[in-house]
Amino acid sequence: MSDARTALDEQDAPAPVAVPASTVTAVPDGPAGPATAVDVRGVSKVFTTKAGTVTALDDVHLRIAAGEFVSLIGPSGCGKSTLLRLVADLDEPSSGEIEVFGRSPRVAREAQDYGIAFQQAGLLPWRTVAANVELPLELHGVGRRERAARAADLLALVGLTDFARHFPHQLSGGMQQRVAIARSLAERPSLLLMDEPFGALDEMTRERMQTELVRLCAETGAAVVFVTHSIPEAVFLSQRVVVMSPRPGRITQVVPVDLARTAERTDDLREDAAFFAAVTAVREALHGGTPATARGVDVR
Amino acid sequence: MSSAPAPAGAVRSSARRAARSAGWAAAAVVLLVVLWEVVKAVVPDTGWHVGEASVLPRTDDVAMPHVWDVVTRLGQPETSAAGAPTVLGAMLQAGWFTLRVAAAGWVLGVVGGGLAAVLMARWRVAESALLPWVVLSQTVPLVALAPLVVGWGGRIEIGAFAWQKWMSVALIASYLAFFPVAVGMLKGLQSPTTAQVELFRAQAASWGRTLVSLRLPASVPYLLPALRLAAATAVVGAIVAEVSTGTRGGVGRLVIAYAQAASGDPAKPWAAILAAAVLGLVAAGLVTLLGLGLGRYRHAEVS
Numbered sequence: 333m334s335d336a337r338t339a340l341d342e343q344d345a346p347a348p349v350a351v352p353a354s355t356v357t358a359v360p361d362g363p364a365g366p367a368t369a370v371d372v373r374g375v376s377k378v379f380t381t382k383a384g385t386v387t388a389l390d391d392v393h394l395r396i397a398a399g400e401f402v403s404l405i406g407p408s409g410c411g412k413s414t415l416l417r418l419v420a421d422l423d424e425p426s427s428g429e430i431e432v433f434g435r436s437p438r439v440a441r442e443a444q445d446y447g448i449a450f451q452q453a454g455l456l457p458w459r460t461v462a463a464n465v466e467l468p469l470e471l472h473g474v475g476r477r478e479r480a481a482r483a484a485d486l487l488a489l490v491g492l493t494d495f496a497r498h499f500p501h502q503l504s505g506g507m508q509q510r511v512a513i514a515r516s517l518a519e520r521p522s523l524l525l526m527d528e529p530f531g532a533l534d535e536m537t538r539e540r541m542q543t544e545l546v547r548l549c550a551e552t553g554a555a556v557v558f559v560t561h562s563i564p565e566a567v568f569l570s571q572r573v574v575v576m577s578p579r580p581g582r583i584t585q586v587v588p589v590d591l592a593r594t595a596e597r598t599d600d601l602r603e604d605a606a607f608f609a610a611v612t613a614v615r616e617a618l619h620g621g622t623p624a625t626a627r628g629v630d631v632r
Numbered sequence: 633m634s635s636a637p638a639p640a641g642a643v644r645s646s647a648r649r650a651a652r653s654a655g656w657a658a659a660a661v662v663l664l665v666v667l668w669e670v671v672k673a674v675v676p677d678t679g680w681h682v683g684e685a686s687v688l689p690r691t692d693d694v695a696m697p698h699v700w701d702v703v704t705r706l707g708q709p710e711t712s713a714a715g716a717p718t719v720l721g722a723m724l725q726a727g728w729f730t731l732r733v734a735a736a737g738w739v740l741g742v743v744g745g746g747l748a749a750v751l752m753a754r755w756r757v758a759e760s761a762l763l764p765w766v767v768l769s770q771t772v773p774l775v776a777l778a779p780l781v782v783g784w785g786g787r788i789e790i791g792a793f794a795w796q797k798w799m800s801v802a803l804i805a806s807y808l809a810f811f812p813v814a815v816g817m818l819k820g821l822q823s824p825t826t827a828q829v830e831l832f833r834a835q836a837a838s839w840g841r842t843l844v845s846l847r848l849p850a851s852v853p854y855l856l857p858a859l860r861l862a863a864a865t866a867v868v869g870a871i872v873a874e875v876s877t878g879t880r881g882g883v884g885r886l887v888i889a890y891a892q893a894a895s896g897d898p899a900k901p902w903a904a905i906l907a908a909a910v911l912g913l914v915a916a917g918l919v920t921l922l923g924l925g926l927g928r929y930r931h932a933e934v935s
Contacts, residue, residue: 422830442836454827458849458929471835471845499928 367398368434369523369555370419375428377414377581388414390580391428396555398522403558403566403573405614411581412559413527419557420448420525432523444472446523447516447554451531453508455500461511462487462496468518486514489548506537513545517552524549524556531561539602542568546597563618567610568597575617585617647924657913665699672696697899702906705899719900722886723907730882731911733798734870737805738863738915744806745813745862752814753821753847754839763818770811774869778804778876797879804877805869809862816858820851852929859922863915871908883907 377389389411396402404412417423418430421437432440440446447468455464465483474482487493490510500508509529516524530538542565549556560566566573573587589610591601601607672691680688689695697705706720717725748766752759781800788795824846832842874884883904890904923930 420834422833441834444836446834448831448834450827450830452825452827454825454831456828456846456849458852467831467845468835471832471837471841 368395369398369400369432370394370396370557371429371431371434372415372419373429373431375415375418375425375430377411377418377423378426387580389418389425390582392581392583394574394583396557399553399555400572401549401556401558401570403560403570404576405560405563405566405573406576406581406618407578409581410576410578412576414581415576416525416527416557416559420446444468444519445521446525447519447521448525449509449512449516449527449529451528453500453505453512455508455511455515457500460497460499461492461503464500464511465514465518467515472519482518483514486517489517489551490514490544504537506533506541509533509541510544513548517548517554520552522554524554526556527559528561529558530565538562538565543597545569563611563614564602564607567591567607567614568602573610573614573617575614584620587614587617645927650920650924668696668699672698694895694898697902702899702902705897706903719903723883723903726881726883726886727907727911727914730867730870730874730884731915733802733874733882734805734863734866734911734915736798736802737807737870738809738866740802740806741809741862741866742813742859745810745858746817748810748814749817749821749851750843752818753843759818766811766814769807774804774808774872775876777807778873782877797877800877801870801873801879801882804873805866808865808869812858812861812865813855816854816861817851820854821847823854824850849929852926856919856923856926856930860916860919863919864912867908867912867915871911883911 372392372394375389375392376387379386379388388409392411392415394402394415404415406412414423418425419432419437421441430437433445435443435445455461456467459467462480462483465486466479469479469482484493484496487496490513492507492510492514495503495507500511503511509532513526513529516526530541533541546569556569558566558569567589570589573589574583575585575587576582577584587610591597591604591606591610671688675688675691677690677692679686679690693701706723707718709716710719710722748762752762778800781803782797785795785797785800785803821843828846828850829842832846837845870882871884871887873879874882875888879885886907887901887904890900893900
């Protein structure tokens with residue numbers, strides 16, 4: 333990792349090596365870290381609908397280290413959102429085990445181990461921006477003064493200090509999403525779960541938000557599981573990109589993104605050869621074998 | 633941009649809205665008066681007939697008194713008996729009586745409807761068990777129900793508490809007010825988006841906490857029109873219940889008594905109808921005032 337900077341400076345930076353799927357299931361570990369944030373072992377999820385059963389996830393193994401930024405990417409229906417929801421305990425796996433910081437997802441949810449942000453900001457329209465950020469703290473009985481101080485800090489972090497007393501409908505989509513992200517950070521979680529949080533934003537806002545998220549994660553040191561449709565987004569943000577395929581939802585490859593340390597990633601990186609090489613590697617992993625399954629992937 | 637007095641702005645704009653709708657309401661009244669007098673002037677006294685069928689009713693002074701006759705009648709004594717109050721005075725007194733009974737019925741209906749809505753929102757089983765009955769309940773005519781309520785109520789006597797006749801009237805009024813509140817509030821309680829509900833779940837918020845911090849505030853835009861409708865139906869319920877239980881002192885009694893005077897004193901029954909209509913408007917208007925302080929809960933969801 334330490335020499336990533338030099339690799340960046342060279343024009344002929346080596347393309348990241350995609351790990352074959354077979355290796356992934358055998359050795360699911362990420363970069364060996366001292367602590368594991370999320371450990372997914374042999375997890376399957378089957379939904380029963382009127383039309384029959386749908387296997388959303390099939391025997392998925394994934395380990396995410398503390399402080400690591402991992403993106404889940406794949407076409408619609410590959411189960412990436414489902415996997416995130418299982419980790420968040422918004423759904424239960426049909427089989428297999430998930431641990432979040434060594435505890436069951438339910439215990440982790442009740443202990444507020446994670447913060448979460450969805451594609452829709454989901455702000456409460458009757459609360460001011462500051463009150464929306466305070467919501468998780470209020471739900472857990474944090475005192476008024478402490479809440480206000482924390483909300484002020486978080487709004488400064490996402491650059492919305494001047495809008496603390498505004499209402500959500502007075503804000504643009506990007507600003508609303510920043511409020512939602514500030515809210516997800518309210519409890520100082522060591523794990524952030526994000527389900528296409530920038531999916532509804534325009535391209536320019538999106539890139540600015542990505543740069544901001546990289547900075548935020550560096551400041552908070554939280555591990556992030558980030559679901560996205562966009563290859564450049566996944567590459568820009570992550571240390572590892574987990575490529576999934578649908579029917580049944582499986583992890584096909586894990587692509588390590590050997591760029592600068594995530595904290596040092598800036599907009600310049602988007603025009604870097606190493607960045608393009610990583611984008612190509614992820615794209616090939618997505619299209620690998622059966623290109624038809626990669627339909628629906630956003631290749632922006 | 634640093635200060636955003638949005639709640640105050642919302643109150644101001646809803647006050648402006650209220651003033652504008654009051655203006656339109658006044659214009660509608662004027663239009664109605666003009667229409668009334670035009671029909672009276674144009675259509676012959678015997679009405680319009682096509683062959684044997686009557687197309688427009690009689691327009692003589694007994695069937696359709698002039699508007700100014702009705703207004704004049706308001707200022708004259710109710711009966712020829714010495715010391716009788718004016719029609720307007722009698723209307724105000726009866727209106728005050730009925731308004732209080734209707735208010736009691738409204739409160740009862742709102743509490744009952746609210747509780748039913750919360751139960752139905754909490755348990756899907758309760759929804760599928762209760763909702764059909766809530767809808768079905770409104771098909772039972774009030775007139776059929778009134779004697780039953782009076783009959784049951786008459787037997788209640790606990791210590792110093794004895795069932796009063798006005799309580800039967802209030803109970804029947806609540807029966808009508810209950811319906812819009814139960815249905816409207818249920819819809820409101822179920823209105824939060826999946827993202828909002830899952831956010832609360834992710835925060836490990838209890839159902840009760842989610843109710844107070846998410847579902848109740850989200851139900852306000854649905855609840856306010858329901859409360860207004862409930863106020864109007866409570867007044868109608870109270871008047872009909874007064875008539876069918878034979879309760880004295882309210883607008884219901886006024887309607888019956890004045891209707892009996894129709895042939896000799898044609899303006900009188902219209903005064904009673906006017907009283908009933910104004911009472912409904914006053915009740916709905918009072919409830920509208922409730923909404924003025926709730927501006928911030930009335931924004932449509934934007935995100």
